[in-house]
Amino acid sequence: MEELxxxxxxxxxxxxSGIESMESMTSIFATLAESFKNEKFINIxxxxxxxxxxxxxxxxxxxxxxxxxxxxxxxxxxxxxGRINIIPAIAEEMRKDVxxxxxxxxxxxxxxxxIDAKVIQDLGDGLSKRFDSKITLEFMKNDFDGIKVDxxxxxxxxxxxxxxxxxxxxxHIVKAI
Numbered sequence: 001m002e003e004l005x006x007x008x009x010x011x012x013x014x015x016x017s018g019i020e021s022m023e024s025m026t027s028i029f030a031t032l033a034e035s036f037k038n039e040k041f042i043n044i045x046x047x048x049x050x051x052x053x054x055x056x057x058x059x060x061x062x063x064x065x066x067x068x069x070x071x072x073x074x075x076x077x078x079x080x081x082g083r084i085n086i087i088p089a090i091a092e093e094m095r096k097d098v099x100x101x102x103x104x105x106x107x108x109x110x111x112x113x114x115i116d117a118k119v120i121q122d123l124g125d126g127l128s129k130r131f132d133s134k135i136t137l138e139f140m141k142n143d144f145d146g147i148k149v150d151x152x153x154x155x156x157x158x159x160x161x162x163x164x165x166x167x168x169x170x171x172h173i174v175k176a177i
Contacts, residue, residue, distance in 0.1 A: 002089040010093050013074065019101055021070065026094040028066050033091035035062065045084050052079055059084070099153050103133035107151030110144045123149060127156070 014022060035041045045055060056079040063071050078084060099105050107127070109120055117139075124137040127149070135151055148159035 002086045003093060005083065006086055006089040006093040009074075009078075009090055010097055013070075014097065017070065019098070022094065022098055022101070024066070024068070025071060025074075026091070026098050028063055028068075028071055029087060029091035029094055032059070032062060033088040036088050052082075055079060055084060096153055105133055105135045105151050105153050107135055107137045107149060107154075107156070109137050109139050110142050110148040110150070111139070112141070112143055112145055114141065115139055115147070127151065131156070 013025065017025075036045075044050060044058065056076060059075050059079065060072055063075065078087065078090075107124070109115060109123065120137050120139050124135050127135045127137075131154060133154070135154075137149065137151075144159070144161075145163055146159060146161040146165075148157070150157050
C-alpha cells in the first residue's frame, strides 16, 4: 500500500521537475529514510502526543542543508497528510524511478569464493551492453555454491551453480553412453 501512495507522490514530483531535481531529492530522501532505522527517531515520529508541527520542524531541520523549497514543501505535504511513515517507501520509489530514467542500475554478485574485481567489472560491462544501460556490480561473499548475479531493478538474476553444472555433465555423459 505504501508503495502505491509513494508512486503517486513521485509521479507528481516527476511531472513538475527535471531529472537533476529528482536525483537530488532522491539523495535527500535516502538520508531521511536512514533515520527510520533509528528506534528513537521512530518513537518520536509515531508518537501521537507529539504535535505534527513539531514533527515537521524535526524533518525540516534534517533537510535544511539542502536549501530547497521543493523539498520543504514536499515534506510539509507529507506531514499534513499524516504520511511521515512512508518516507522510506518514497525514497525507494525515487531511487527506482531515477535508475529507470537514467538507465543506471546497481547489482550484486554473490559467491562462496573470492572473485577478482576485474571479473566483476567485466560482468558489469557485459550486462551493460546487453541491456543498453550502465550496470555497476558489487561483490558480496556468501554461501552460494557458484556465482549469482542479481540486478533487482532490471529483474535480472543469473546464476551458475557448481552442483547443477556437475549434475548436467554427469547426465550428459550417461546419455552419451
